[in-house]
Each structure stands twice: as C-alpha cells, then as structure tokens.
Amino acid sequence: MQHAPIGxxxxxxxxxxxxxxxxxxxxQAPMRLNDCIQxxxxxxxxxxxxxxxxxxxxxxxxxxxxxxxxxxxxxxSYQYFLQRPGIPASAIGIPAPGDEKIFFNAFHSLAPSxxxxxxxxxxxxxxxxxxARTYRQYVQLQLIAIQKTLRNQVTEAYLPALLLEENLxxxxxxxxxxxxxxxxxxxxxKAGFAEQLDADRLQLSLSGLRTERDNxxxxxxxVLDALKMAMGMPLDQxxxxxxxxxxxxxxxxxxxxxxxxxxxxxxxxATLLKGRELNALQADLFKKYWMPTLAGFLQxxxxxxxxxxxxxxxxxxxxxxxxxxxxxxxxxxxxxRARYERAMIAYQTVEVQREMLEQAMTLEVExxxxxxxxxxxxxxxxxxxxxLARRVYETIxxxxxxxxxxxxxxxxxxxxxxxxxxxxxxxQFDLLKARVALKNALxx
Numbered sequence: 001m002q003h004a005p006i007g008x009x010x011x012x013x014x015x016x017x018x019x020x021x022x023x024x025x026x027x028q029a030p031m032r033l034n035d036c037i038q039x040x041x042x043x044x045x046x047x048x049x050x051x052x053x054x055x056x057x058x059x060x061x062x063x064x065x066x067x068x069x070x071x072x073x074x075x076x077s078y079q080y081f082l083q084r085p086g087i088p089a090s091a092i093g094i095p096a097p098g099d100e101k102i103f104f105n106a107f108h109s110l111a112p113s114x115x116x117x118x119x120x121x122x123x124x125x126x127x128x129x130x131x132a133r134t135y136r137q138y139v140q141l142q143l144i145a146i147q148k149t150l151r152n153q154v155t156e157a158y159l160p161a162l163l164l165e166e167n168l169x170x171x172x173x174x175x176x177x178x179x180x181x182x183x184x185x186x187x188x189x190k191a192g193f194a195e196q197l198d199a200d201r202l203q204l205s206l207s208g209l210r211t212e213r214d215n216x217x218x219x220x221x222x223v224l225d226a227l228k229m230a231m232g233m234p235l236d237q238x239x240x241x242x243x244x245x246x247x248x249x250x251x252x253x254x255x256x257x258x259x260x261x262x263x264x265x266x267x268x269x270a271t272l273l274k275g276r277e278l279n280a281l282q283a284d285l286f287k288k289y290w291m292p293t294l295a296g297f298l299q300x301x302x303x304x305x306x307x308x309x310x311x312x313x314x315x316x317x318x319x320x321x322x323x324x325x326x327x328x329x330x331x332x333x334x335x336x337r338a339r340y341e342r343a344m345i346a347y348q349t350v351e352v353q354r355e356m357l358e359q360a361m362t363l364e365v366e367x368x369x370x371x372x373x374x375x376x377x378x379x380x381x382x383x384x385x386x387x388l389a390r391r392v393y394e395t396i397x398x399x400x401x402x403x404x405x406x407x408x409x410x411x412x413x414x415x416x417x418x419x420x421x422x423x424x425x426x427x428q429f430d431l432l433k434a435r436v437a438l439k440n441a442l443x444x
Contacts, residue, residue, distance in 0.1 A: 030242035033158050033251075036231050040150045044232040047150070050143040057136035064132045068125050071117045079109040106305040106315070113301040120324070123291035131281045138274040145267040148440075150230075155436055157227040158241070162248070163429045164220040165241055170421050171213045178206045178414065181397075185407070198407035205411045209418075245428045252435035255444070257372050261365045263358055265443030272357060276350040283343035289336035292328045297321075361441065368438035375431035382424040389413075389420035 031039070041047055086103035089095070094102065119125060182202045188194040225235055233239065263269045299321045306314030329336075393413040399405030 030240040032242045033155065033162075033248060035242070036158055036227065037151050037154050039233065040154050040231045041147055044150055046146050047143070050139065050146050053139040054136065054143060057132070057139050061129070061132045061136060064125075064129045068119050068122075068129070073115045075113040075115070077109075077111045077113075079111075081105065081107050081109070107307045109303065109305045111301055111303040113299060115297065115299040117295060117297040120294040120296055122293045122295075123288050124285060124293070127281055127285040131278060131285075134274065134278055134281060138271065138278060141267060141271040141274050145271050148267050152440055153230045154227070157223070157230040158243075159248075159429065159433060159436070161220065161223040161227050162241055162243055162245065163425065164216055164223055166245055166425055167422065168213065168216055168220060170418070170425070171209060171216065174414070174418055175206065175209050175213065178202065178209060181410075182206055184401070193403065201407045201411055205414065245425065245432060249428060249432050249435070252432065252439060255372075255435045255439045255442075257369050257438065259438070259442045259444070261361060261442055263361060266361060267443075269354075269357060269361070272350060272354055276347060276354070279343055279347040279350060283340055283347060286336045286340035286343055289329055289332065292326055294324065294326050296324045365438070365441040368434060368441045372431070372434035372438055375427065375434045379424070379427040379431050382420070382427040386417075386420040386424045389417045393417040 084103045084105060084107065086101040089100050089102050092102070182199065185194055185199045185202055189196055189199050224239060228235055228237065228239060300318070301320070302316070302318045304314050305317055393410075393416070396405050396409050396413040400407065400410045
C-alpha cells in the first residue's frame with residue numbers, strides 16, 4: 001500500500017512545531033477558519049496585553065498633560081528655636097541694661113502655607129506631550145500587527161488540520177469500498193468462483209489502509225492541538241473543523257496574482273515608521289536642551305509666632321509671594337549632546353531596518369506569486385491524473401467483478417487511485433496556502 005505524499009506529512013510536521021502560546025477561553029465546535037481567527041482575536045493573551053498597553057498610553061498622555069496644569073499644594077511647618085537670633089539693643093541705639101538683646105522672633109513658629117504654580121513654557125513639556133500621543137498611535141499599530149500575526153498563525157495551523165480531515169474522509173471512503181469488495185469476494189470464494197488468494201490480497205490491502213488511517217488520526221490530533229495553542233484554546237477543549245478545501249479555495253479565489261504591493265498596507269511597516277517618528281522626537285528634545293523653562297508661582301503663608309508659659313502672646317505674621325522663574329541650561333557637561341547622538345543612531349538604525357523590511361516584503365510577494373502560479377499549474381495536472389486513475393480503477397473493478405480480472409490488478413489500481421486523490425488534495429492545499437500567503441504579503 002502506498003503512503004501519503006511527502007508534502008502532506010511535511011506540512012503536518014511543520015504545523016505540529018508551531019510555538020507554544022498561552023491558553024485561554026472556551027472552545028466552540030464546529031468552527032470555520034474565520035471562527036478560529038475570531039476566537040484568537042478575542043481570547044489570546046497577546047491581544048489583551050496590547051490593549052493594556054493602549055490603556056497605559058492613554059494614561060501617559062493624561063500624566064504628561066497634568067504636568068502643564070496648575071499645581072496646588074498645602075503645607076504646615078512648626079519650629080522651636082533653641083537659640084533665637086538677635087543683636088544687642090545698644091547696637092541699634094536702644095538703651096538697655098547689661099547685654100540685653102533684641103530678638104527677631106519668638107521661640108515658637110507655626111506656618112501653614114498654600115502655593116500655586118503654573119508652567120508657562122517648556123520645550124520638554126511640549127515634546128513629551130507630543131511623544132505620548134505618538135506612542136499611543138504606536139501601540140495601536142502594534143495591536144493591528146499582533147492581530148495580523150495571530151490571523152496568520154491560526155491560518156497556518158488550521159490548513160494542515162483541514163488537510164488531514166479531508167485525507168481521513170478519503171481513506172474512510174476507500175476503506176468502505178474495499179470492505180464491500182472484500183465481502184463480495186469472500187462470498188465468491190465460498191461459491192467456488194474465486195480463489196482464496198484474491199480475498200487474502202484484498203484483506204492485506206484493507207489492513208494497510210486501516211493502519212494508515214490510525215496513523216493519520218493520531219497526526220490529526222497533534223495538529224489540532226497545535227491549532228488550539230495558536231488560538232489560545234485549552235488542549236482539553238474539543239474542536240471540530242467545519243470548513244473544507246473547496247470552500248476555502250473559493251473564499252481566497254479573489255486574490256489578484258498581479259496585485260501591487262503597498263508597504264503602508266502592512267501593519268508591521270506602519271509600526272516601524274511610527275517608531276522612527278518617536279526616535280525623531282527624542283532627538284529633537286535633546287537637540288534643543290538650551291531652550292528655557294518659564295514658570296509662575298504664588299504662595300501665601302499665614303504665620304504665627306509666640307511662646308508658652310507666663311507670656312502666651314502670639315503674633316500673626318502673614319506673607320504672600322508672587323513671581324516667575326526662568327531657567328536656562330548653558331552647559332550640562334555634554335550629556336544632552338550624547339543623548340542626541342544616541343537618538344540619531346536609533347533613528348538611523350530604524351532607517352536601515354525599513355530598507356531591509358521593504359526588501360523582505362518585496363521578496364515575500366514575488367515568492368508567493370510564483371508559488372501561486374506553480375500550484376495552479378500542478379492542480380490542473382493532478383486533476384487529469386485523478387480522472388485517468390479513476391477510469392482505470394472503475395474499468396479494472398468491472399472486469400474483476402465479471403471474473404476476467406485479477407485481484408492484483410485491482411489492488412494496484414486502487415493504490416494508484418488513492419495516490420492520485422492524495423496528490424490532488426496536496427495540490428489544492430498548496431494552492432490554498434499560496435493564495436493565503438499572497439493575500440497576507442500584499443497586506444489585504
């Protein structure tokens with residue numbers, strides 16, 4: 001009995017090595033490809049993490065905005081002077097016995113205060129506010145890129161599982177047909193019109209099909225587990241696939257092999273450009289470190305001074321201050337220059353990455369186009385081979401039932417038919433993968 005084509009099992013093994021992902025959510029069955037993708041978009045931890053980053057970016061904008069709003073504060077201080085400052089009374093022409101001094105304050109001082117400050121101008125504040133808004137756009141683009149990556153991962157895991165499901169259905173049909181033929185042959189042997197060798201050959205072929213069916217069933221379970229992991233579904237959650245190769249081929253039939261690549265349609269490209277914009281803002285901030293910072297302030301401090309004991313008099317001594325402060329950095333030891341150069345290096349690094357990404361995307365599109373053309377040509381050839389193998393099998397089966405053909409010829413024809421069915425299915429699978437790859441490469 002011939003085995004499945006190498007390409008089939010290579011696809012299965014590739015799918016079974018998909019990276020492990022965290023598991024969340026509740027399963028649904030049966031599920032189409034779009035259902036699996038939507039499940040991943042709703043439940044995958046990477047999506048939840050990206051949404052938390054967006055929420056964090058929103059609060060970062062509010063945090064930076066708050067820096068430029070009025071700042072109001074309250075304070076309270078108490079002081080006890082162990083030694084009060086003062087000067088001899090005679091020093092200021094006041095007659096006093098001995099060395100009696102005149103003190104400038106009492107032993108106890110109580111001073112509550114209220115202050116208001118307002119940032120009037122700061123280049124770093126304006127730049128940081130713009131950077132926070134740009135960062136929010138950056139994490140939003142990251143979410144879109146993660147969604148696209150998950151779509152691709154789920155699709156890459158779903159298609160091999162679907163291929164195995166289709167192959168198992170073909171095997172089940174072939175097993176059922178061979179079982180019926182074996183029963184007819186055994187009846188013919190009992191009637192004395194056929195040899196036991198014919199029944200033994202059919203039994204051996206049937207045993208080989210059943211063994212292969214068991215192997216594919218176990219491989220199907222492995223690939224389904226890989227699909228669940230890509231979706232973020234618990235491994236113990238049952239799942240069945242509702243799509244078929246023909247339906248998915250029709251779903252992706254609108255992909256244009258001559259479509260023009262627009263880099264901006266790829267979310268990873270847009271994310272890279274937004275990161276470059278963040279680097280440019282950082283470089284601009286460090287380049288203009290010399291720009292002044294201007295702030296206004298108002299402070300009111302009602303104060304009391306007095307003493308305890310025999311003399312309990314307290315004096316109300318209020319004060320109020322209003323003013324502005326201006327600060328300009330003339331020289332910071334070269335720190336800002338070093339930060340600016342590092343920011344420019346990061347900017348130039350992103351530029352190099354952009355060029356590499358454009359080349360990789362162009363290569364990806366061209367490769368997908370060639371694969372699509374090859375798969376389309378191969379599927380036409382395999383369809384012709386299947387039609388021919390089916391006619392040969394039906395002819396030999398008719399001859400065998402009529403008693404003019406051998407079981408050896410029948411088994412050989414059955415093996416060729418099964419191989420042709422698998423080859424056509426593999427060609428359909430390759431065509432579908434090529435259409436999906438081209439659609440993703442074009443950013444559609």
